[in-house]
Amino acid sequence: MTHVVVTGSEGFVGRQLVQRLLADGLGGQPIGKLTLLDIGFAAPPADARVQALAGSIADPGLRARAYRDPVDAVFHLASIPGGAAEKDYELGRRINLDATLGLLEDLRGCGAPAPRFVFASTIAVYGEHLPPRVDEATLPNPGLSYGAHKLAGEYLVADATRKGWVQGCSLRLPGVVARPGDGAGMMSAFMSQLFWKLAAGEPITVPVSADGVAWWISVGACVDNLLHAATVDPVRLNPRRSYQMPVLRFSVGELVEALAARHGADRKALVRYAPDPFVERLFAAYPPLATPEAERLGLRHDGDIETLIRRATA
Numbered sequence: 470m471t472h473v474v475v476t477g478s479e480g481f482v483g484r485q486l487v488q489r490l491l492a493d494g495l496g497g498q499p500i501g502k503l504t505l506l507d508i509g510f511a512a513p514p515a516d517a518r519v520q521a522l523a524g525s526i527a528d529p530g531l532r533a534r535a536y537r538d539p540v541d542a543v544f545h546l547a548s549i550p551g552g553a554a555e556k557d558y559e560l561g562r563r564i565n566l567d568a569t570l571g572l573l574e575d576l577r578g579c580g581a582p583a584p585r586f587v588f589a590s591t592i593a594v595y596g597e598h599l600p601p602r603v604d605e606a607t608l609p610n611p612g613l614s615y616g617a618h619k620l621a622g623e624y625l626v627a628d629a630t631r632k633g634w635v636q637g638c639s640l641r642l643p644g645v646v647a648r649p650g651d652g653a654g655m656m657s658a659f660m661s662q663l664f665w666k667l668a669a670g671e672p673i674t675v676p677v678s679a680d681g682v683a684w685w686i687s688v689g690a691c692v693d694n695l696l697h698a699a700t701v702d703p704v705r706l707n708p709r710r711s712y713q714m715p716v717l718r719f720s721v722g723e724l725v726e727a728l729a730a731r732h733g734a735d736r737k738a739l740v741r742y743a744p745d746p747f748v749e750r751l752f753a754a755y756p757p758l759a760t761p762e763a764e765r766l767g768l769r770h771d772g773d774i775e776t777l778i779r780r781a782t783a
């Protein structure tokens with residue numbers, strides 16, 4: 470019986486991952502039990518295989534309940550976002566760093582083969598000062614505690630793998646689209662809202678210029694990559710056990726053109742550009758990114774902008 474644990478299962482990526490696991494299984498095996506961990510649940514999937522555990526991953530008791538039955542794979546997605554972690558350092562450290570270590574340590578000695586452990590890291594590990602071209606040899610230089618703790622999490626996953634507690638793999642996620650809702654004050658919310666507003670024919674003001682360039686992946690492609698990381702032959706994983714997810718790189722103006730081609734040329738007039746230099750620097754000034762090692766492993770971006778739009782709003 471395949472038992473999979475997902476932390477942060479109520480989040481944007483987590484919900485899609487859970488749907489895919491229940492529908493398709495993992496690596497050709499049907500799911501026998503799916504344990505979901507999150508602070509709370511609006512309406513967990515009505516499926517007899519699902520065990521929804523409400524509480525904090527910082528609580529060792531909650532983790533022990535999640536791991537009570539032997540675990541085949543953990544997808545660790547729960548986290549405190551960058552802005553919130555910056556405002557409350559202790560909370561960020563407890564969830565993004567300490568709880569990640571707890572989730573790994575609690576798998577010590579849980580038998581062979583060690584469970585697969587997929588960790589959602591982030592492009593925030595690179596920090597603000599990106600070189601003219603980013604590739605898989607680019608040294609991370611986090612500019613926020615969130616990025617520093619995620620980077621530390623990558624090292625902890627590699628160390629736990631070396632010790633044989635887990636068979637780990639960290640993936641650095643770029644901006645994943647298209648998150649539904651108003652973005653809850655996230656500065657990058659415009660990246661997702663463009664998709665939904667233009668589909669609905671509603672006006673939107675974006676805090677970047679049309680020429681602002683970002684790295685993009687749809688939530689569908691992101692989930693494909695998480696599933697692949699959990700099932701690829703572990704001997705093929707690099708010793709760092711960490712990969713940059715491949716991305717499509719295009720400007721906000723190019724996205725608007727492609728959305729207008731899909732939904733109607735009149736949509737272009739709905740977009741007002743009001744660039745804020747700070748937001749532009751953080752989210753719309755991304756240099757070319759080369760990820761040949763990740764692609765050799767089988768990790769993929771969406772292929773083209775039309776596919777990305779379709780999968781982002783599926």
Ligand SMILES: NC(=O)c1ccc[n+]([C@@H]2O[C@H](COP(=O)([O-])OP(=O)(O)OC[C@H]3O[C@@H](n4cnc5c(N)ncnc54)[C@H](O)[C@@H]3O)[C@@H](O)[C@H]2O)c1
Nearest residue numbers: 477479480481482507525526546547548589591642644645
């Ligand atoms: N979405 C993106 O664009 C993006 C980009 C880079 C990295 N990531 C990373 O990918 C992962 C998933 O992203 P997402 O967009 O789904 O995030 P999200 O914020 O939508 O979801 C995170 C989930 O974690 C839960 N959570 C927070 N603290 C918890 C705790 N103490 N115990 C249990 N659950 C807790 C939240 O309730 C939430 O449901 C995160 O780790 C994030 O850092 C996402």
